[in-house]
Amino acid sequence: MAALDDLLKHHRTTEALGQVMGRLGWDQETMMPEGAAEQRGEEMAALESVLHNRRTDPRVGEWLAGAVASSDAEKAQVREIARSHARAVKVPGELAAELARLTSVSQGIWAKARAADDVAAFLPTLKQVVALRREEAAAIADGGDPYDALLQDYEPGTTAGEISDLFDRMRPRLVALRDRLAGATMPAPLTGFFPEAAQMDLSREVARTFGYDFNNGRLDLAVHPFSSGSGADVRITTRVDEGEPFGCLYSTIHEVGHATYEQNIAPEFRLTALGQGVSMGVHESQSRIYENQLARSAGFTQYLHGRMAEHFGPLSASADDMERVINRVETGYIRTEADEVHYNLHIMLRFDLERQLFGGALEVEDLEEAWNARFLKDFGIAVDHPSNGVLQDVHWSVGLFGYFPTYALGNVYAGCLHAALRRDLPDLDASLAAGEPAPALEWLRERLQRHGGLRPPRETIRHATGAEISEAPLLDYLDAKYGALFGV
Amino acid sequence: MAALDDLLKHHRTTEALGQVMGRLGWDQETMMPEGAAEQRGEEMAALESVLHNRRTDPRVGEWLAGAVASSDAEKAQVREIARSHARAVKVPGELAAELARLTSVSQGIWAKARAADDVAAFLPTLKQVVALRREEAAAIADGGDPYDALLQDYEPGTTAGEISDLFDRMRPRLVALRDRLAGATMPAPLTGFFPEAAQMDLSREVARTFGYDFNNGRLDLAVHPFSSGSGADVRITTRVDEGEPFGCLYSTIHEVGHATYEQNIAPEFRLTALGQGVSMGVHESQSRIYENQLARSAGFTQYLHGRMAEHFGPLSASADDMERVINRVETGYIRTEADEVHYNLHIMLRFDLERQLFGGALEVEDLEEAWNARFLKDFGIAVDHPSNGVLQDVHWSVGLFGYFPTYALGNVYAGCLHAALRRDLPDLDASLAAGEPAPALEWLRERLQRHGGLRPPRETIRHATGAEISEAPLLDYLDAKYGALFGV
Numbered sequence: 001m002a003a004l005d006d007l008l009k010h011h012r013t014t015e016a017l018g019q020v021m022g023r024l025g026w027d028q029e030t031m032m033p034e035g036a037a038e039q040r041g042e043e044m045a046a047l048e049s050v051l052h053n054r055r056t057d058p059r060v061g062e063w064l065a066g067a068v069a070s071s072d073a074e075k076a077q078v079r080e081i082a083r084s085h086a087r088a089v090k091v092p093g094e095l096a097a098e099l100a101r102l103t104s105v106s107q108g109i110w111a112k113a114r115a116a117d118d119v120a121a122f123l124p125t126l127k128q129v130v131a132l133r134r135e136e137a138a139a140i141a142d143g144g145d146p147y148d149a150l151l152q153d154y155e156p157g158t159t160a161g162e163i164s165d166l167f168d169r170m171r172p173r174l175v176a177l178r179d180r181l182a183g184a185t186m187p188a189p190l191t192g193f194f195p196e197a198a199q200m201d202l203s204r205e206v207a208r209t210f211g212y213d214f215n216n217g218r219l220d221l222a223v224h225p226f227s228s229g230s231g232a233d234v235r236i237t238t239r240v241d242e243g244e245p246f247g248c249l250y251s252t253i254h255e256v257g258h259a260t261y262e263q264n265i266a267p268e269f270r271l272t273a274l275g276q277g278v279s280m281g282v283h284e285s286q287s288r289i290y291e292n293q294l295a296r297s298a299g300f301t302q303y304l305h306g307r308m309a310e311h312f313g314p315l316s317a318s319a320d321d322m323e324r325v326i327n328r329v330e331t332g333y334i335r336t337e338a339d340e341v342h343y344n345l346h347i348m349l350r351f352d353l354e355r356q357l358f359g360g361a362l363e364v365e366d367l368e369e370a371w372n373a374r375f376l377k378d379f380g381i382a383v384d385h386p387s388n389g390v391l392q393d394v395h396w397s398v399g400l401f402g403y404f405p406t407y408a409l410g411n412v413y414a415g416c417l418h419a420a421l422r423r424d425l426p427d428l429d430a431s432l433a434a435g436e437p438a439p440a441l442e443w444l445r446e447r448l449q450r451h452g453g454l455r456p457p458r459e460t461i462r463h464a465t466g467a468e469i470s471e472a473p474l475l476d477y478l479d480a481k482y483g484a485l486f487g488v
Numbered sequence: 489m490a491a492l493d494d495l496l497k498h499h500r501t502t503e504a505l506g507q508v509m510g511r512l513g514w515d516q517e518t519m520m521p522e523g524a525a526e527q528r529g530e531e532m533a534a535l536e537s538v539l540h541n542r543r544t545d546p547r548v549g550e551w552l553a554g555a556v557a558s559s560d561a562e563k564a565q566v567r568e569i570a571r572s573h574a575r576a577v578k579v580p581g582e583l584a585a586e587l588a589r590l591t592s593v594s595q596g597i598w599a600k601a602r603a604a605d606d607v608a609a610f611l612p613t614l615k616q617v618v619a620l621r622r623e624e625a626a627a628i629a630d631g632g633d634p635y636d637a638l639l640q641d642y643e644p645g646t647t648a649g650e651i652s653d654l655f656d657r658m659r660p661r662l663v664a665l666r667d668r669l670a671g672a673t674m675p676a677p678l679t680g681f682f683p684e685a686a687q688m689d690l691s692r693e694v695a696r697t698f699g700y701d702f703n704n705g706r707l708d709l710a711v712h713p714f715s716s717g718s719g720a721d722v723r724i725t726t727r728v729d730e731g732e733p734f735g736c737l738y739s740t741i742h743e744v745g746h747a748t749y750e751q752n753i754a755p756e757f758r759l760t761a762l763g764q765g766v767s768m769g770v771h772e773s774q775s776r777i778y779e780n781q782l783a784r785s786a787g788f789t790q791y792l793h794g795r796m797a798e799h800f801g802p803l804s805a806s807a808d809d810m811e812r813v814i815n816r817v818e819t820g821y822i823r824t825e826a827d828e829v830h831y832n833l834h835i836m837l838r839f840d841l842e843r844q845l846f847g848g849a850l851e852v853e854d855l856e857e858a859w860n861a862r863f864l865k866d867f868g869i870a871v872d873h874p875s876n877g878v879l880q881d882v883h884w885s886v887g888l889f890g891y892f893p894t895y896a897l898g899n900v901y902a903g904c905l906h907a908a909l910r911r912d913l914p915d916l917d918a919s920l921a922a923g924e925p926a927p928a929l930e931w932l933r934e935r936l937q938r939h940g941g942l943r944p945p946r947e948t949i950r951h952a953t954g955a956e957i958s959e960a961p962l963l964d965y966l967d968a969k970y971g972a973l974f975g976v
Contacts, residue, residue: 016534019527020508023515031519035703036721039507042759046504050538215523233524271530 003066004074008272010063011081014054015271019230021047026228026235028104030220041104048100055088073274076454080273083156090139099132103398110397111223119368119386122397127364129399130357137358137401147358150402154280155409157456160355163405166412166471167348173475177482178341181329184486190325191316194245202245202311203238203252206304210290211441212236212256213263224336224394225251227258227287231270234262245308246326247337250291257290258283264445265452274453280403282457284410285417286444292340293418293477294440298323299432307435324485331379333388340478342379344411349374350393350404358401413461415474417444420465491554492562496760498551499569502542503759507718509535514716514723516592518708529592536588543576561762564942568761571644578627587620591886598885599711607856607874610885615852617887618845625846625889635846638890642768643897645944648843651893654900654959655836661963665970666829669817672974678813679804682733690733690799691726691740694792698778699929700724700744701751712824712882713739715746715775719758722750733796734814735825738779745778746771752933753940762941768891770945772898773905774932780828781906781965782928786811787920795923812973819867821876828966830867832899837862838881838892846889901949903962905932908953 024044032040054060064082069075088096106125113122137146147160204219217229222237229235236255240248261277269275277283294300304326305319317325329339335346353370356362362370371390372383383389395403421443422428431439447464454460461469482488512532520528542548552570557563576584594613601610625634635648692707705717710725717723724743728736749765757763765771782788792814793807805813817827823834841858844850850858859878860871871877883891909931910916919927935952942948949957970976 013534013537016531017538020512020531020535023531024508024511027511027515031706033702033704033706033721033723035701039720039758043504043508043511046501047508049501050505213523214521216521218519218521232527233521235521270527 003063004068004078007060007063007067007081008077010054010057010060011077011273012271014051015273015275017047017051017054019233019271021051022229023233028107029222029224029226030237034108037105037108041101044104045097045101049093049097052088052091052093052096055084056093060085061089073269073454077273079456080453084273087140087152090142091136092139095132095136095139099136099399102128102132106397106399107394110391110394114387114391117385117387117391119391122391123364126367126396129397130364130401133399133401134358145359147355147402150354150358151405154400154403154406155457156279157458158281158405158409163351163409164355167344167351167408170344170408170412170471170475171348173479174341174344177479177488178329178345180488181341181482181486184329184488186328186330186486187317187321187324189328190245192243192312194242194312196240196242198311199240199242199245199248200238202307203248205307206249206295207236207252207256209435210253210256210295210437211260211264211445213260216263217259219252225255227255227262230262230265230276234259245312249304250295253295254287254291257287260290260441260445261286261449264449266450269452269454276453278453278455278460279457280406281409281413282448282460284407285413285461286410286449288410289414289417289421289444290437293414293421294432294437296323296326296340297429297432299429300435300437301326302433303435327482327485329482329486331381333375333381333383334392336393340411341482344408345378347404347408349378351408354401354404412471412474413469415471415477416461416465416467416469417448418477419473420447420467491551492556492566495548495551495555495569496565498542498545498548499565499761500759502539503761503763505535505539505542507721507759509539510717511721516595517710517712517714518725522596525593525596529589532592533585533589537581537585540576540579540581540584543572544581548573549577561757561942565761567944568941572761575628575640578630579624580627583620583624583627587624587887590616590620594885594887595882598879598882602875602879605873605875605879607879610879611852614855614884617885618852618889621887621889622846633847635843635890638842638846639893642888642891642894643945644767645946646769646893646897651839651897652843655832655839655896658832658896658900658959658963659836661967662829662832665967665976666817666833668976669829669970669974672817672976674816674818674974675805675809675812677816678733680731680800682730682800684728684730686799687728687730687733687736688726690795691736693795694737694783695724695740695744697923698741698744698783698925699748699752699933701748704751705747707740713743715743715750718750718753718764722747733800737792738783741783742775742779745775748778748929748933749774749937752937754938757940757942764941766941766943766948767945768894769897769901770936770948772895773901773949774898774937776898777902777905777909777932778925781902781909782920782925784811784814784828785917785920787917788923788925789814790921791923815970815973817970817974819869821863821869821871822880824881828899829970832896833866835892835896837866839896842889842892900957900959900962903959903965904949904953904955904957905936906965907961908935908955 021044024047028040064078064085067078069078106129109125110122113119134146137149141149145160151158151160207219216232217234217236220237221239223239225238227234227236236252236259238248238252238255261283265275301323302319305315305322309315327339329341331342332338335343338346353362353367353374368386368390375389376382421440424443425439428440431437448460451460455463458469509532512528512535516528552566552573555566557566594617597613598610601607622634625637629637633648639646639648695707704720705722705724708725709727711727713726715722715724724740724747726736726739726743749771753763789811790807793803793810797803815827817829819830820826823831826834841850841855841862856874856878863877864870909928912931913927916928919925936948939948943951946957
């Protein structure tokens with residue numbers, strides 16, 4: 001008993017310090033003055049050193065060896081701490097700290113390079129980031145596939161081979177649907193002026209509708225929307241374009257999906273190894289089901305039309321057209337703006353480039369060219385600017401290699417959850433049309449969110465749905481939804 | 489050499505983590521959602537544990553013993569680290585962490601109690617805070633005066649006896665001036681509506697005028713204005729009352745004094761033991777000289793009249809009356825709103841009550857009664873509400889006992905600096921009237937601010953002024969200024 005108690009006590013402090021690290025990240029993206037970037041890098045490196053020392057503390061190994069776990073929750077605590085410990089001991093402390101410092105500073109360098117459409121200005125930094133992550137991945141992989149090692153940070157238990165097989169199964173049906181839709185007539189996008197204050201008001205209202213608790217969170221602006229923090233302090237961000245209201249609104253709903261997952265984890269798991277979403281894939285399943293299957297549904301888009309008219313005045317689209325306007329399908333450069341049909345094709349591109357980068361088949365210098373060639377092949381249009389191509393996403397600048405595939409996994413998981421949800425809640429359309437997603441949120445909370453890290457990622461999804469995981473429900477849903485909407 | 493290098497390297501990480509702690513404090517007062525208070529307490533306790541472990545690390549003692557310092561800066565580094573180490577090793581780690589947790593949480597409890605004018609709601613928490621600080625002070629004092637031990641945290645090298653003697657010398661002249669002014673006619677306060685946005689715009693403008701660098705800082709709202717952070721990230725806060733513009737403006741200038749001290753410390757001292765203002769008294773000398781001797785001067789108030797008319801439209805006071813309006817003398821309950829004549833009398837009350845609390849002559853249960861009796865005696869008016877009395881200040885809720893005297897020391901130091909400044913800058917009035925305090929700011933930066941912790945507090949002041957420290961310049965300045973302004 002003593003070993004387990006000591007282990008959990010030690011780990012609780014580590015989790016609390018991990019939350020502090022998260023808060024620094026939030027601050028960096030929302031509040032930090034520009035001139036503080038370099039110092040912040042050093043502050044984050046210092047905190048990462050502390051975290052690394054705690055995770056690699058030899059006593060953790062001894063406590064893990066001596067820990068006797070009785071309940072499922074205790075076993076899960078030990079499992080998660082053991083995983084974190086096993087990873088950490090393979091990584092030299094200096095490397096961990098230097099990665100924290102570099103990826104804190106590199107984000108600002110990337111942001112400036114993207115704004116200037118200047119790949120060359122970012123390349124030296126990206127080379128450093130890739131070099132350090134390669135070194136780290138090799139240390140963790142210990143002779144195995146370094147890309148598999150990266151994946152473990154975001155989706156424990158998943159391999160690159162599995163992802164590759166999944167994408168091979170998904171691609172033909174997605175491409176077929178995309179090609180059918182290419183011949184369909186799309187409605188015009190919404191036009192008008194949508195003031196920032198009104199967009200933020202509506203976003204706050206809709207965040208509440210989707211269960212976000214502002215007593216334990218807040219909504220701010222950021223260049224790239226994100227959710228941050230666990231337990232009692234889970235913050236979200238969104239972005240505003242006064243000519244286009246859906247980016248702000250659906251970014252908010254997406255982040256509310258992430259954030260309510262964190263807010264709804266059982267309070268007894270707070271500041272423990274089970275007190276956070278269990279994987280990035282499961283996390284993304286929540287953000288995507290909130291954003292897409294719920295908030296882009298026929299019922300909710302109808303309801304939203306009324307709320308938008310209330311906040312912005314008369315709209316250029318009718319209530320009847322609203323679902324089609326919100327679900328327009330269009331080939332575009334930007335992943336975060338992609339419709340549900342194109343979205344996973346963007347992910348497949350990044351996955352393949354990342355595997356080449358970490359398998360030795362591609363160097364950073366050649367990344368832009370590889371991106372552009374692949375984009376033309378997959379999407380049929382040539383990249384016009386680096387900010388529409390290789391510079392578009394923040395992820396690589398902060399070392400998030402192996403992260404992108406979890407977005408597609410999240411979509412697959414969301415498809416599974418949505419099928420089960422529809423099975424259990426036959427009146428969901430009526431609720432959504434009334435602006436009341438609560439029955440679906442309650443279902444997700446009880447079946448999935450409150451359990452936090454209790455079960456490994458895929459078991460978490462299977463427990464929630466009572467079914468095996470498959471890409472079929474997602475692809476069936478997409479075929480049905482887009483086929484009906486646009487008559488293809 | 490090696491010992492010194494190791495010591496400085498270790499300490500640099502400690503300083504970086506100290507900055508992280510400061511950022512958490514800033515966040516708590518400006519951004520944190522209310523429901524996060526308890527978790528934040530645990531996060532801060534975790535970080536305090538880390539800091540305490542680093543400060544008490546036995547290797548620090550060994551490095552200090554073996555360190556060979558050559559330059560003045562190296563000697564100062566060793567001096568400051570030794571001081572921090574000697575203090576930390578006397579305090580049990582559990583106590584340090586529990587104090588961090590409690591004083592993070594207690595602030596919210598105090599704020600609610602103050603808003604409700606409910607002393608009883610705050611007493612249990614205050615008793616806990618005082619009990620822990622008594623325990624800590626006893627551990628540090630090691631048989632000596634526990635209040636002296638508290639003072640060392642804020643004004644190293646100063647004793648309660650010295651403060652007491654200083655106050656005994658200051659009181660008669662302050663009371664005499666106050667009594668003379670009681671018969672004088674005061675101008676009416678400014679009336680009108682001063683929109684928040686315009687107050688914040690003007691505050692940002694005046695902050696820049698006083699040298700604040702927004703590239704390494706930001707200005708936000710807080711219940712109690714403060715400055716936070718060192719080096720490249722020094723943030724300030726202010727408050728807004730739309731019926732009264734000077735609170736916002738002069739709070740900003742006050743905090744700019746604190747913040748520019750931090751921003752102007754030599755870059756090579758950043759994230760070292762010399763990279764912060766050397767004491768709270770010296771810090772307060774900067775905030776007070778900016779706020780009072782510079783910004784409440786005849787010249788600057790004239791200039792300000794024009795800037796305020798530009799931001800707010802026509803004012804209810806003429807430019808000629810502006811200095812008298814801004815320097816109105818009035819007996820009031822609230823320290824932070826007190827004029828320069830009354831201000832130190834408020835400090836003396838707190839100092840005596842604190843000494844009694846930590847000397848065993850007063851218990852927390854009797855604090856309100858003692859406050860009220862003393863306030864009536866010193867100020868001639870009876871406290872009407874606890875929020876105008878014992879609940880008014882945030883300090884005690886967060887354990888800041890021994891801090892108040894540094895406000896009076898800061899005024900005394902500011903008096904010394906101002907006399908030297910006037911000696912060296914005969915044209916200062918003309919500069920201030922033109923809205924250009926730059927010559928004074930430059931003098932302060934070169935003489936004092938850039939040196940950070942290089943010299944102990946009193947030596948810092950003496951180095952800047954070239955004269956011995958005395959309360960006489962402050963009292964002479966007050967007599968001359970208020971005598972001339974109100975004809976007494």
